[in-house]
Amino acid sequence: MTDFLGWFTSTGGSLDGTAIGLADIPETGRSAVALRDIEEGEKLFAIPRSLLLSIRTSELPSLLGEEEWKSLGDGWAGLILCMMWEEARGEESKWAGYLRSMPTEFGSLMFWSDEELGWLRGSMVLDKIGKEAAEKDYNEKVLPLLQKRSDLFRPSLLSSHFTLQNYHIQGSRILSRSFTVSPWPGAAAPADDEDEAPDLVDTSAASGGDVLMGEVNVLGDDSEENIDLGDLDEEEEDEEREKTEDVAMVPMADMLNARCGCNNARLFYTRDDLQMVATKPIASGEQIWNTYGDPPNSDLLRRYGHVDALPLPDGVGSPSDVVEINADTVVEAAKVEAYQERVDWWLEEGGDDAFVLDTTYDLPEDMLSLIRLLLLTQEDWEKAQSKGKPPRPKLDEKSYEVVKVVLQKRLAMYPMPFAEQEALLASTAGLSERRRNALIVTTAEQRILHNTLNKLERLKERSSKASDGRKRKGEKEEGPGPAKKARR
Numbered sequence: 179m180t181d182f183l184g185w186f187t188s189t190g191g192s193l194d195g196t197a198i199g200l201a202d203i204p205e206t207g208r209s210a211v212a213l214r215d216i217e218e219g220e221k222l223f224a225i226p227r228s229l230l231l232s233i234r235t236s237e238l239p240s241l242l243g244e245e246e247w248k249s250l251g252d253g254w255a256g257l258i259l260c261m262m263w264e265e266a267r268g269e270e271s272k273w274a275g276y277l278r279s280m281p282t283e284f285g286s287l288m289f290w291s292d293e294e295l296g297w298l299r300g301s302m303v304l305d306k307i308g309k310e311a312a313e314k315d316y317n318e319k320v321l322p323l324l325q326k327r328s329d330l331f332r333p334s335l336l337s338s339h340f341t342l343q344n345y346h347i348q349g350s351r352i353l354s355r356s357f358t359v360s361p362w363p364g365a366a367a368p369a370d371d372e373d374e375a376p377d378l379v380d381t382s383a384a385s386g387g388d389v390l391m392g393e394v395n396v397l398g399d400d401s402e403e404n405i406d407l408g409d410l411d412e413e414e415e416d417e418e419r420e421k422t423e424d425v426a427m428v429p430m431a432d433m434l435n436a437r438c439g440c441n442n443a444r445l446f447y448t449r450d451d452l453q454m455v456a457t458k459p460i461a462s463g464e465q466i467w468n469t470y471g472d473p474p475n476s477d478l479l480r481r482y483g484h485v486d487a488l489p490l491p492d493g494v495g496s497p498s499d500v501v502e503i504n505a506d507t508v509v510e511a512a513k514v515e516a517y518q519e520r521v522d523w524w525l526e527e528g529g530d531d532a533f534v535l536d537t538t539y540d541l542p543e544d545m546l547s548l549i550r551l552l553l554l555t556q557e558d559w560e561k562a563q564s565k566g567k568p569p570r571p572k573l574d575e576k577s578y579e580v581v582k583v584v585l586q587k588r589l590a591m592y593p594m595p596f597a598e599q600e601a602l603l604a605s606t607a608g609l610s611e612r613r614r615n616a617l618i619v620t621t622a623e624q625r626i627l628h629n630t631l632n633k634l635e636r637l638k639e640r641s642s643k644a645s646d647g648r649k650r651k652g653e654k655e656e657g658p659g660p661a662k663k664a665r666r
């Protein structure tokens with residue numbers, strides 16, 4: 179740690195050594211801690227923009243030349259190769275002291291064995307690891323360049339350093355430690371940099387379209403922006419892809435851990451540097467926490483290798499936990515015959531092919547709308563098409579029955595029943611960290627499904643009672659009304 183801090187301050191980084199230090203803490207590993215009481219608004223450290231490691235700052239793109247650089251595509255292969263190359267240069271690299279400080283072992287899902295991944299069965303996170311896509315990139319884009327450019331990649335290092343394993347390690351460093359750093363508004367990019375940069379950078383290659391660890395905030399601006407390629411139109415998507423050129427490793431800023439609800443410092447940018455600033459008073463001895471955007475535990479585990487095991491009113495987990503339901507499950511549960519035309523129309527109209535349930539236990543409006551679309555009579559289906567509008571997300575008698583089956587089907591995808599999982603989680607003794615983390619994820623997902631089902635049944639009961647009352651009074655009958663829209 180002293181090696182890293184020495185490198186950081188000797189290469190232009192500045193740090194208030196009376197306020198912040200690095201320490202090993204059993205629960206969170208290497209962590210930033212307050213060495214004295216820190217006031218809100220205090221600057222803890224600053225990183226000059228020239229110290230960021232990215233495809234804009236590494237020399238590799240210009241040494242490779244435009245054609246070969248472009249052959250790496252617009253995903254993460256370029257940045258990963260830059261990091262491998264910089265590391266292979268040893269002390270010649272500007273970032274030698276930084277790269278030496280980085281982890282080589284990860285608890286993230288990319289590094290779990292098949293048996294360990296089996297503990298997550300039922301969770302949709304298993305479809306998002308992206309290991310095969312990264313291996314394809316390595317074999318088809320990176321390896322040919324490594325073999326061709328022996329002037330840049332020493333052949334003696336091909337089987338020891340420029341390996342697939344190291345490719346995964348560097349990719350995981352990016353996944354768990356990078357920030358999106360936009361150029362200062364109005365600042366011209368260096369001409370040669372501009373020339374060498376790929377037209378578009380596609381985050382989906384290695385990261386599965388990830389929101390990166392930190393959006394950096396303009397100093398004084400408190401707004402936080404999330405990137406979600408899924409909801410953008412083409413033009414917006416291109417803009418976001420361009421932003422991924424801004425993916426940067428930010429020395430020292432990536433030493434901060436995060437825990438949902440604990441954030442007390444944030445990274446801001448000025449024209450010349452990035453600054454970590456306390457956003458709350460921090461008492462001496464306390465950990466200094468950044469935010470990773472509070473993703474659900476399934477995503478924390480996939481990208482960072484840990485979970486937020488917080489005590490919640492009905493179990494252990496994170497308030498950000500979610501469970502996803504594929505549209506296929508909805509279609510199966512609706513048991514209708516001629517569904518394909520309706521599903522195609524739903525997707526064409528911009529409907530989602532997966533729905534997200536969260537800890538509010540409300541039904542996602544769009545799932546209800548799809549269910550009602552599937553259940554429409556032929557006449558109403560034709561009307562919906564001519565209006566260009568899917569049905570309102572109303573929970574009527576028929577859709578209630580389908581929703582129930584959807585939730586039950588989704589629950590059946592977990593190999594171990596909820597009660598058994600909870601009991602196993604309570605008896606933590608003898609469980610490995612990975613086993614426990616997997617259990618926390620799958621138990622929380624099942625809990626959301628159970629609680630949503632319970633809430634739905636209570637709603638139904640209330641609405642039946644209300645309807646009985648109305649019938650006695652001779653009033654018109656109505657369903658329990660639309661559910662709230664689920665947060666994505």
Ligand SMILES: C[S@@+](CC[C@H](N)C(=O)[O-])C[C@H]1O[C@@H](n2cnc3c(N)ncnc32)[C@H](O)[C@@H]1O
Nearest residue numbers: 206207208354355432433434435436437482484
């Ligand atoms: C940006 S780095 C933070 C610094 C890191 N601890 C280090 O040693 O360099 C992110 C990694 O820190 C660890 N981490 C962050 N927050 C954590 C937490 N709340 N609990 C456990 N580990 C955490 C995870 O291994 C994660 O991949």
